[in-house]
Amino acid sequence: MSENNVRLFQGNEACSFGALAAGVNFFGGYPITPSTEIAEILARELPKRGGHFIQMEDEIGSIAAVIGASVAGAKAMTATSGPGFSLMQENLGYAFMIEAPCVVVNVQRGGPSTGLPTKVAQADTMQAKWGSHGDYNPIVLTASSVEDAYYKTIRAVNLSEKYRNPVILLLDEVLGHMREKIHIPEEDEIKIVNRLKPTVPPEWYQPFEITPTHISPMAGYGEGYRFHMTGLTHDPWGFPTAKSSEIKEKMDKLMLKISQNVDDISTYKEEFIEDSHIIVIAYGITARVAQQAVRIARHKRFKVGLFQPETLWPFPDKGLKKALENANLAIVAELNQGQMIREVQRLAPKKTKIVGAFRYDGELITPDEIVNKIKEAN
Amino acid sequence: MAVASTVVYEYLRGKKKFPHVWCPGCGIGIIMGALLRAMADLEIKKGDVAMISGIGCTGRMPVYCDFHTLHTTHGRAIAFATGIKLSKPDLKVVAIVGDGDGLAIGGNHFIHAARRNIDITTILVNNKIYGMTGGQYSPTTPTGKFATTAPYGNLEHPFDAYLLAKGAGANFFARSSVYHATQLQVLIKKALLKKGFSVVEAMSNCHTLYGRLNKEGSAVQMINWFKDHAVNVNIAKKKTPEELEDKFITGVLWEDNRPEYSEQYEALIDRLGGRKKEEKPEAEVVKQ
Numbered sequence: 284m285s286e287n288n289v290r291l292f293q294g295n296e297a298c299s300f301g302a303l304a305a306g307v308n309f310f311g312g313y314p315i316t317p318s319t320e321i322a323e324i325l326a327r328e329l330p331k332r333g334g335h336f337i338q339m340e341d342e343i344g345s346i347a348a349v350i351g352a353s354v355a356g357a358k359a360m361t362a363t364s365g366p367g368f369s370l371m372q373e374n375l376g377y378a379f380m381i382e383a384p385c386v387v388v389n390v391q392r393g394g395p396s397t398g399l400p401t402k403v404a405q406a407d408t409m410q411a412k413w414g415s416h417g418d419y420n421p422i423v424l425t426a427s428s429v430e431d432a433y434y435k436t437i438r439a440v441n442l443s444e445k446y447r448n449p450v451i452l453l454l455d456e457v458l459g460h461m462r463e464k465i466h467i468p469e470e471d472e473i474k475i476v477n478r479l480k481p482t483v484p485p486e487w488y489q490p491f492e493i494t495p496t497h498i499s500p501m502a503g504y505g506e507g508y509r510f511h512m513t514g515l516t517h518d519p520w521g522f523p524t525a526k527s528s529e530i531k532e533k534m535d536k537l538m539l540k541i542s543q544n545v546d547d548i549s550t551y552k553e554e555f556i557e558d559s560h561i562i563v564i565a566y567g568i569t570a571r572v573a574q575q576a577v578r579i580a581r582h583k584r585f586k587v588g589l590f591q592p593e594t595l596w597p598f599p600d601k602g603l604k605k606a607l608e609n610a611n612l613a614i615v616a617e618l619n620q621g622q623m624i625r626e627v628q629r630l631a632p633k634k635t636k637i638v639g640a641f642r643y644d645g646e647l648i649t650p651d652e653i654v655n656k657i658k659e660a661n
Numbered sequence: 662m663a664v665a666s667t668v669v670y671e672y673l674r675g676k677k678k679f680p681h682v683w684c685p686g687c688g689i690g691i692i693m694g695a696l697l698r699a700m701a702d703l704e705i706k707k708g709d710v711a712m713i714s715g716i717g718c719t720g721r722m723p724v725y726c727d728f729h730t731l732h733t734t735h736g737r738a739i740a741f742a743t744g745i746k747l748s749k750p751d752l753k754v755v756a757i758v759g760d761g762d763g764l765a766i767g768g769n770h771f772i773h774a775a776r777r778n779i780d781i782t783t784i785l786v787n788n789k790i791y792g793m794t795g796g797q798y799s800p801t802t803p804t805g806k807f808a809t810t811a812p813y814g815n816l817e818h819p820f821d822a823y824l825l826a827k828g829a830g831a832n833f834f835a836r837s838s839v840y841h842a843t844q845l846q847v848l849i850k851k852a853l854l855k856k857g858f859s860v861v862e863a864m865s866n867c868h869t870l871y872g873r874l875n876k877e878g879s880a881v882q883m884i885n886w887f888k889d890h891a892v893n894v895n896i897a898k899k900k901t902p903e904e905l906e907d908k909f910i911t912g913v914l915w916e917d918n919r920p921e922y923s924e925q926y927e928a929l930i931d932r933l934g935g936r937k938k939e940e941k942p943e944a945e946v947v948k949q
Contacts, residue, residue: 309748333935335747340773344740351744377734504711504729504749513732
């Protein structure tokens, strides 16, 4: 790794260059604080690399253009924040339905509504999972440092291509705007995944073919395969169906292609879990704070460990269950009034006391606040 | 017409997709036929066409057409089409929208695609009502006409899609009706050839709902109404506003030659030297 590859980047910059490294060649977006830098950087960089950028008339149009480009064959992405993410929900559901790979970056800010455009929150944790109507299975990633934002963007693009599924990357205002040192890897150090393409004769091609992995090969436009896709519940050929058996088959496919591969998709980080009976659980920027809090508390002789979900959805159930096996106390730190804590309540053993360390006034939680929670609850 | 009528089979998806969902006598089939014949006239290859629709009766058209077809969400066809055209500029992109779909919920995308002047041919099927949901008033329902949500007559004023498209910057706007099937075919052909955002408004009959609620009769009577009330744009120029009061104007109403968006973008890529960087690193193919 040469020194020339060291940069002082904002989280949003890292996300943008991560996208380019992953092969993103289409971006459709709409200006919104605190994600706008991603659009600005890609507006500048994409045409230089033969890719396409467009500023659409709203976020509904942005995600529509992104899905359109993806179906046509591009690696497509958008970036937004709270209100824009809400506007995208219907078309995001469409992307799940037609199994269009794409990445939606949500640089979280305070809500509801216009809320706090320039202040931090993690209050879209549940919306990222349940935001659109109907049953679907999103992949939601998080990042906790500028360098992490770079690699998680690459991972988001790769997972979307591998599973033919939209992937949501939840960043936040602080991470998006803070600057840190980052090592940019060489091109050949980056693993890139491309969607599976059909190899059958065109007349046999089913865009939603039932396969053992539940992942169907996807042809782009103008590649010799003509096919139909619709937001209506459809058969393997892509045409609307009202047959119960075909409806169930489709709905199962949407769930199983993700849930059967949780071990591949869902990752987490741990620190000091083995000897700890107090576990702090936090994701994203709050995990950085929690990391410091855990160090301070251990210095004060508390047996504290950190569990950090890197993938929020599907939630790392197995990992958390194991981490909480010997825990008497779980502290869930998040920048909302209690969203991820529901997952902890679902997974923790009965003996574990669960306490929330919530902050939702537009500021980051501090290490001391988490340490105090540990002291109070222990 | 007799010769041309077999041509459409080349562009249809075959028997298994029929019968179609539209009511007997619906005008949408005539519009689809005119579009496919226009494609045949221009010898456009099926694999070079992307057809995108929204929601509503009109939105069902792509099921029957053997192109790259995408049936999207309500009102968003043109926004999806924008992404497709920009990322694959060699494709012939056709958006099929209804009056509620394209001008109410999708009005914003219609305006901005026209402003951007991106090369999408939009077929606007105007039957003056929401058909699929059962007869509610749309942005083109005339004032005073009845709909299930206008039980005392429509208090609102309708859009003139021509003024909207022209004002927003489209390169082409033409209008015809399902009575004027041959003219419709000719106009769609012109629109397909026109670079930039082009719109063909096809006046259609919804006798099942609009016709019944407004006592305008059967499909035949409604289609005859189009025959009796259409005025060609060249003749209309010589008429007074009073003479044109209950008429609609057909033909090419607007044509311009503003630069087209995706062509401009491709030129930008060339200017920035982006073309040579297109090759991508070796990718790992996902095992199935």
